Amino acid sequence: MPQRILVTAATGTVGREVVAQLREAGAEVRALTRGPAAFPPGVDTAHGDLSVPDSLSGALQDVSTVFLVWPFASIDGLAAVLTLIAENAGRVVYLSSAAVRDHERQAEQLIEESGLEWTVLRPHAFAANALRWSEQIRGNGVVREAYGQASMSLVHERDIAAVAVHALTREGHAGARYELTGPRSLSQAEQVRILGEKAEHPVHWEEASPQEARLQMLARGWPPEVADEVLHAQAAMTARPGPITKTVEQVTGAPARTFESWAAEHTKAFRATG
Numbered sequence: 001m002p003q004r005i006l007v008t009a010a011t012g013t014v015g016r017e018v019v020a021q022l023r024e025a026g027a028e029v030r031a032l033t034r035g036p037a038a039f040p041p042g043v044d045t046a047h048g049d050l051s052v053p054d055s056l057s058g059a060l061q062d063v064s065t066v067f068l069v070w071p072f073a074s075i076d077g078l079a080a081v082l083t084l085i086a087e088n089a090g091r092v093v094y095l096s097s098a099a100v101r102d103h104e105r106q107a108e109q110l111i112e113e114s115g116l117e118w119t120v121l122r123p124h125a126f127a128a129n130a131l132r133w134s135e136q137i138r139g140n141g142v143v144r145e146a147y148g149q150a151s152m153s154l155v156h157e158r159d160i161a162a163v164a165v166h167a168l169t170r171e172g173h174a175g176a177r178y179e180l181t182g183p184r185s186l187s188q189a190e191q192v193r194i195l196g197e198k199a200e201h202p203v204h205w206e207e208a209s210p211q212e213a214r215l216q217m218l219a220r221g222w223p224p225e226v227a228d229e230v231l232h233a234q235a236a237m238t239a240r241p242g243p244i245t246k247t248v249e250q251v252t253g254a255p256a257r258t259f260e261s262w263a264a265e266h267t268k269a270f271r272a273t274g
Protein backbone atom coordinates (compact mmCIF):
# COMPACT_ATOMS: atom_id res chain seq x y z
CA MET A 1 0.00 0.00 0.00
CA PRO A 2 1.41 3.48 -0.82
CA GLN A 3 2.26 5.40 2.33
CA ARG A 4 0.76 8.71 1.26
CA ILE A 5 -1.04 10.75 3.92
CA LEU A 6 -3.97 13.03 3.10
CA VAL A 7 -4.30 16.03 5.42
CA THR A 8 -7.73 17.67 5.45
CA ALA A 9 -8.12 21.30 6.60
CA ALA A 10 -4.49 21.60 5.48
CA THR A 11 -4.69 25.39 5.56
CA GLY A 12 -6.08 25.36 9.13
CA THR A 13 -4.48 26.02 12.51
CA VAL A 14 -3.54 22.39 13.17
CA GLY A 15 -3.67 21.06 9.60
CA ARG A 16 -0.89 23.29 8.29
CA GLU A 17 1.35 22.20 11.18
CA VAL A 18 0.56 18.55 10.45
CA VAL A 19 1.58 19.11 6.80
CA ALA A 20 4.83 20.80 7.81
CA GLN A 21 5.79 18.20 10.42
CA LEU A 22 4.95 15.27 8.13
CA ARG A 23 7.24 16.77 5.46
CA GLU A 24 9.99 17.27 8.05
CA ALA A 25 9.58 13.59 8.96
CA GLY A 26 9.99 12.69 5.27
CA ALA A 27 6.43 11.44 4.76
CA GLU A 28 4.57 11.71 1.47
CA VAL A 29 1.88 14.31 2.03
CA ARG A 30 -1.16 15.41 0.09
CA ALA A 31 -2.87 18.58 1.33
CA LEU A 32 -6.61 19.02 0.83
CA THR A 33 -7.91 22.54 0.28
CA ARG A 34 -10.90 24.11 -1.44
CA GLY A 35 -9.03 27.05 -2.92
CA PRO A 36 -5.53 28.13 -3.89
CA ALA A 37 -3.02 27.68 -1.06
CA ALA A 38 0.76 27.53 -0.66
CA PHE A 39 2.37 24.52 1.04
CA PRO A 40 6.00 23.54 1.75
CA PRO A 41 8.00 22.13 -1.18
CA GLY A 42 7.27 18.50 -1.93
CA VAL A 43 3.65 18.63 -0.75
CA ASP A 44 1.11 17.42 -3.27
CA THR A 45 -2.05 19.59 -3.32
CA ALA A 46 -5.56 18.28 -3.97
CA HIS A 47 -8.77 20.26 -4.25
CA GLY A 48 -11.93 18.96 -2.66
CA ASP A 49 -14.82 19.89 -0.40
CA LEU A 50 -15.68 17.71 2.59
CA SER A 51 -19.36 18.60 2.17
CA VAL A 52 -19.30 17.14 -1.37
CA PRO A 53 -18.04 13.54 -1.00
CA ASP A 54 -17.68 13.03 -4.78
CA SER A 55 -15.18 15.89 -4.89
CA LEU A 56 -12.80 13.83 -2.72
CA SER A 57 -12.23 10.84 -5.02
CA GLY A 58 -9.09 12.25 -6.64
CA ALA A 59 -7.66 13.42 -3.32
CA LEU A 60 -8.05 9.91 -1.84
CA GLN A 61 -6.31 8.05 -4.68
CA ASP A 62 -3.24 6.13 -3.44
CA VAL A 63 -3.68 7.34 0.12
CA SER A 64 -3.06 5.02 3.08
CA THR A 65 -3.84 7.34 5.96
CA VAL A 66 -6.01 10.41 6.56
CA PHE A 67 -5.80 13.27 9.05
CA LEU A 68 -9.44 14.25 9.36
CA VAL A 69 -10.84 17.56 10.52
CA TRP A 70 -14.63 17.81 10.26
CA PRO A 71 -15.24 21.56 10.11
CA PHE A 72 -19.03 21.40 10.52
CA ALA A 73 -21.37 21.49 13.52
CA SER A 74 -23.25 18.38 12.42
CA ILE A 75 -22.25 14.93 11.18
CA ASP A 76 -24.41 15.20 8.04
CA GLY A 77 -22.36 13.78 5.19
CA LEU A 78 -19.64 12.26 7.38
CA ALA A 79 -20.75 8.65 6.89
CA ALA A 80 -20.38 9.01 3.10
CA VAL A 81 -16.94 10.57 3.49
CA LEU A 82 -15.83 7.77 5.84
CA THR A 83 -17.04 5.15 3.37
CA LEU A 84 -14.91 6.77 0.67
CA ILE A 85 -11.91 6.97 3.00
CA ALA A 86 -12.31 3.30 3.97
CA GLU A 87 -12.43 2.30 0.28
CA ASN A 88 -8.98 3.84 -0.16
CA ALA A 89 -7.14 4.11 3.15
CA GLY A 90 -6.65 1.97 6.25
CA ARG A 91 -6.16 4.52 8.99
CA VAL A 92 -7.73 7.79 10.15
CA VAL A 93 -6.64 10.26 12.82
CA TYR A 94 -9.58 12.50 13.75
CA LEU A 95 -9.28 15.93 15.34
CA SER A 96 -12.14 16.00 17.84
CA SER A 97 -12.23 18.20 20.95
CA ALA A 98 -12.01 17.76 24.71
CA ALA A 99 -15.47 19.33 24.96
CA VAL A 100 -16.79 16.34 22.97
CA ARG A 101 -19.88 18.21 21.84
CA ASP A 102 -22.78 16.18 20.44
CA HIS A 103 -21.59 16.22 16.82
CA GLU A 104 -18.04 15.33 17.90
CA ARG A 105 -19.27 12.38 19.98
CA GLN A 106 -21.37 11.22 17.02
CA ALA A 107 -18.40 11.68 14.66
CA GLU A 108 -16.16 9.65 16.97
CA GLN A 109 -18.75 6.88 17.00
CA LEU A 110 -19.06 6.81 13.20
CA ILE A 111 -15.27 6.65 12.93
CA GLU A 112 -15.11 3.75 15.40
CA GLU A 113 -17.69 1.89 13.31
CA SER A 114 -16.02 2.69 9.97
CA GLY A 115 -13.73 -0.35 9.90
CA LEU A 116 -10.73 1.99 9.72
CA GLU A 117 -7.93 1.88 12.25
CA TRP A 118 -8.56 5.09 14.21
CA THR A 119 -7.03 7.49 16.69
CA VAL A 120 -8.99 10.38 18.19
CA LEU A 121 -7.35 13.62 19.35
CA ARG A 122 -9.27 15.58 21.96
CA PRO A 123 -7.44 18.87 22.47
CA HIS A 124 -8.49 21.47 25.00
CA ALA A 125 -8.50 25.15 23.93
CA PHE A 126 -5.81 26.03 21.39
CA ALA A 127 -3.16 28.62 22.29
CA ALA A 128 -4.02 30.13 18.89
CA ASN A 129 -7.40 31.21 20.30
CA ALA A 130 -5.44 34.13 21.82
CA LEU A 131 -5.36 35.64 18.33
CA ARG A 132 -8.96 36.78 18.96
CA TRP A 133 -7.44 39.44 21.27
CA SER A 134 -4.89 40.73 18.75
CA GLU A 135 -6.93 43.74 17.65
CA GLN A 136 -7.66 44.91 21.20
CA ILE A 137 -4.04 44.38 22.23
CA ARG A 138 -2.62 46.17 19.19
CA GLY A 139 -5.14 48.97 19.71
CA ASN A 140 -5.36 50.38 23.24
CA GLY A 141 -3.79 47.41 25.05
CA VAL A 142 -6.97 46.67 26.98
CA VAL A 143 -8.78 43.36 26.68
CA ARG A 144 -12.30 43.80 28.00
CA GLU A 145 -14.03 40.45 28.41
CA ALA A 146 -15.71 38.29 31.03
CA TYR A 147 -14.21 35.75 33.44
CA GLY A 148 -10.59 37.00 33.60
CA GLN A 149 -9.94 34.45 36.34
CA ALA A 150 -11.06 31.48 34.22
CA SER A 151 -7.99 29.20 34.14
CA MET A 152 -7.14 26.69 31.46
CA SER A 153 -4.11 24.90 30.07
CA LEU A 154 -3.89 26.04 26.44
CA VAL A 155 -2.35 23.59 24.01
CA HIS A 156 0.11 24.71 21.34
CA GLU A 157 -1.13 23.72 17.88
CA ARG A 158 2.33 22.34 17.03
CA ASP A 159 1.94 19.87 19.91
CA ILE A 160 -1.46 18.74 18.62
CA ALA A 161 0.20 18.27 15.23
CA ALA A 162 3.14 16.41 16.77
CA VAL A 163 0.78 13.92 18.41
CA ALA A 164 -1.13 13.62 15.12
CA VAL A 165 2.10 12.89 13.22
CA HIS A 166 2.97 10.08 15.65
CA ALA A 167 -0.50 8.56 15.26
CA LEU A 168 -0.38 8.95 11.46
CA THR A 169 3.09 7.51 10.90
CA ARG A 170 3.80 5.08 13.73
CA GLU A 171 2.24 1.99 15.24
CA GLY A 172 0.73 1.71 18.69
CA HIS A 173 -1.93 4.44 18.58
CA ALA A 174 -4.90 2.49 17.23
CA GLY A 175 -8.02 2.89 19.35
CA ALA A 176 -6.49 5.66 21.48
CA ARG A 177 -8.35 8.81 22.52
CA TYR A 178 -5.77 11.42 23.43
CA GLU A 179 -6.82 14.33 25.64
CA LEU A 180 -4.31 17.10 24.98
CA THR A 181 -3.42 20.18 27.03
CA GLY A 182 -0.45 22.46 27.60
CA PRO A 183 1.83 22.12 30.65
CA ARG A 184 0.07 24.51 33.08
CA SER A 185 -3.09 26.45 33.75
CA LEU A 186 -3.18 30.19 33.22
CA SER A 187 -6.05 32.55 33.86
CA GLN A 188 -7.26 34.61 30.91
CA ALA A 189 -5.91 37.75 32.63
CA GLU A 190 -2.48 36.06 32.94
CA GLN A 191 -2.56 35.01 29.27
CA VAL A 192 -3.18 38.61 28.25
CA ARG A 193 -0.33 39.84 30.50
CA ILE A 194 2.06 37.30 28.91
CA LEU A 195 1.04 38.36 25.38
CA GLY A 196 1.81 41.98 26.29
CA GLU A 197 5.13 41.07 27.92
CA LYS A 198 6.34 39.14 24.86
CA ALA A 199 5.13 41.84 22.47
CA GLU A 200 6.79 44.50 24.69
CA HIS A 201 3.55 46.40 24.88
CA PRO A 202 1.73 46.89 28.21
CA VAL A 203 -1.60 45.13 28.16
CA HIS A 204 -4.19 44.62 30.84
CA TRP A 205 -7.44 42.82 31.39
CA GLU A 206 -10.63 44.76 32.11
CA GLU A 207 -13.45 42.66 33.50
CA ALA A 208 -16.73 42.86 31.55
CA SER A 209 -20.03 41.34 32.61
CA PRO A 210 -20.97 38.03 30.94
CA GLN A 211 -23.89 39.87 29.30
CA GLU A 212 -21.56 42.44 27.74
CA ALA A 213 -19.12 39.73 26.61
CA ARG A 214 -21.99 37.80 25.05
CA LEU A 215 -23.09 40.85 23.05
CA GLN A 216 -19.50 41.31 21.82
CA MET A 217 -19.36 37.69 20.68
CA LEU A 218 -22.63 38.03 18.79
CA ALA A 219 -21.36 41.25 17.17
CA ARG A 220 -18.28 39.28 15.99
CA GLY A 221 -20.65 36.84 14.30
CA TRP A 222 -20.51 33.98 16.80
CA PRO A 223 -23.66 31.83 16.82
CA PRO A 224 -25.59 32.41 20.11
CA GLU A 225 -25.23 28.77 21.18
CA VAL A 226 -21.44 28.95 20.75
CA ALA A 227 -21.23 32.20 22.76
CA ASP A 228 -23.32 30.62 25.54
CA GLU A 229 -21.22 27.45 25.53
CA VAL A 230 -17.94 29.42 25.76
CA LEU A 231 -19.24 31.66 28.58
CA HIS A 232 -20.58 28.65 30.45
CA ALA A 233 -17.19 26.88 30.15
CA GLN A 234 -15.35 30.03 31.29
CA ALA A 235 -17.64 30.39 34.33
CA ALA A 236 -16.90 26.77 35.26
CA MET A 237 -13.13 27.32 34.85
CA THR A 238 -13.31 30.33 37.18
CA ALA A 239 -14.45 28.00 39.95
CA ARG A 240 -12.18 25.14 38.89
CA PRO A 241 -9.25 25.32 36.42
CA GLY A 242 -9.38 23.07 33.36
CA PRO A 243 -7.40 19.81 33.61
CA ILE A 244 -3.74 19.26 32.72
CA THR A 245 -2.69 16.06 30.99
CA LYS A 246 0.74 14.60 30.25
CA THR A 247 -0.38 13.10 26.95
CA VAL A 248 1.70 15.30 24.63
CA GLU A 249 4.89 14.23 26.41
CA GLN A 250 3.79 10.60 26.73
CA VAL A 251 3.14 10.35 22.98
CA THR A 252 5.91 12.55 21.55
CA GLY A 253 8.61 12.22 24.22
CA ALA A 254 8.92 16.03 24.43
CA PRO A 255 7.28 18.20 27.09
CA ALA A 256 4.23 20.17 25.98
CA ARG A 257 5.11 23.68 24.79
CA THR A 258 4.27 26.57 27.08
CA PHE A 259 1.90 29.44 26.33
CA GLU A 260 4.91 31.74 26.81
CA SER A 261 6.65 30.03 23.87
CA TRP A 262 3.52 30.40 21.72
CA ALA A 263 3.30 34.11 22.65
CA ALA A 264 7.00 34.63 21.82
CA GLU A 265 6.46 33.10 18.37
CA HIS A 266 3.46 35.34 17.64
CA THR A 267 4.59 38.78 18.81
CA LYS A 268 3.89 40.28 15.39
CA ALA A 269 0.15 39.71 15.82
CA PHE A 270 0.13 41.62 19.14
CA ARG A 271 2.59 44.48 18.56
CA ALA A 272 1.13 47.98 18.49
CA THR A 273 1.22 49.34 14.96
CA GLY A 274 0.89 53.06 15.73
Ligand SMILES: NC(=O)c1ccc[n+]([C@@H]2O[C@H](COP(=O)([O-])OP(=O)(O)OC[C@H]3O[C@@H](n4cnc5c(N)ncnc54)[C@H](OP(=O)(O)O)[C@@H]3O)[C@@H](O)[C@H]2O)c1
Pocket (backbone or CB within 6 Å): 008, 009, 010, 011, 012, 013, 014, 015, 032, 033, 034, 035, 037, 048, 049, 050, 051, 069, 070, 071, 072, 095, 096, 097, 098, 122, 123, 124, 125, 126, 129
Ligand atom coordinates in the same frame (compact mmCIF):
# COMPACT_ATOMS: atom_id res chain seq x y z
N1 LIG B 1 -10.04 26.33 18.66
C1 LIG B 1 -10.05 25.50 19.68
O1 LIG B 1 -9.76 25.87 20.82
C2 LIG B 1 -10.40 24.05 19.44
C3 LIG B 1 -10.28 23.16 20.52
C4 LIG B 1 -10.56 21.81 20.29
C5 LIG B 1 -10.92 21.37 19.03
N2 LIG B 1 -11.02 22.27 18.00
C6 LIG B 1 -11.40 21.73 16.67
O2 LIG B 1 -10.35 21.92 15.76
C7 LIG B 1 -10.87 21.94 14.43
C8 LIG B 1 -10.20 23.04 13.67
O3 LIG B 1 -10.73 24.26 14.12
P1 LIG B 1 -10.10 25.67 13.76
O4 LIG B 1 -11.03 26.69 14.32
O5 LIG B 1 -8.66 25.67 14.17
O6 LIG B 1 -10.28 25.72 12.19
P2 LIG B 1 -9.16 25.62 11.11
O7 LIG B 1 -8.73 24.20 10.98
O8 LIG B 1 -8.09 26.63 11.39
O9 LIG B 1 -9.89 26.15 9.79
C9 LIG B 1 -10.87 25.46 9.12
C10 LIG B 1 -10.25 24.54 8.04
O10 LIG B 1 -11.29 23.75 7.54
C11 LIG B 1 -11.22 23.74 6.12
N3 LIG B 1 -12.57 23.66 5.63
C12 LIG B 1 -13.63 24.43 5.95
N4 LIG B 1 -14.72 24.04 5.27
C13 LIG B 1 -14.33 23.02 4.47
C14 LIG B 1 -14.99 22.21 3.54
N5 LIG B 1 -16.30 22.39 3.25
N6 LIG B 1 -14.30 21.23 2.90
C15 LIG B 1 -12.97 21.06 3.16
N7 LIG B 1 -12.29 21.80 4.04
C16 LIG B 1 -12.95 22.77 4.69
C17 LIG B 1 -10.53 25.03 5.70
O11 LIG B 1 -9.83 24.74 4.51
P3 LIG B 1 -9.89 25.57 3.12
O12 LIG B 1 -10.57 26.87 3.43
O13 LIG B 1 -8.47 25.69 2.69
O14 LIG B 1 -10.64 24.70 2.20
C18 LIG B 1 -9.58 25.26 6.87
O15 LIG B 1 -8.34 24.66 6.62
C19 LIG B 1 -12.39 22.09 14.56
O16 LIG B 1 -13.01 20.86 14.28
C20 LIG B 1 -12.57 22.48 16.03
O17 LIG B 1 -13.80 22.04 16.57
C21 LIG B 1 -10.77 23.59 18.17
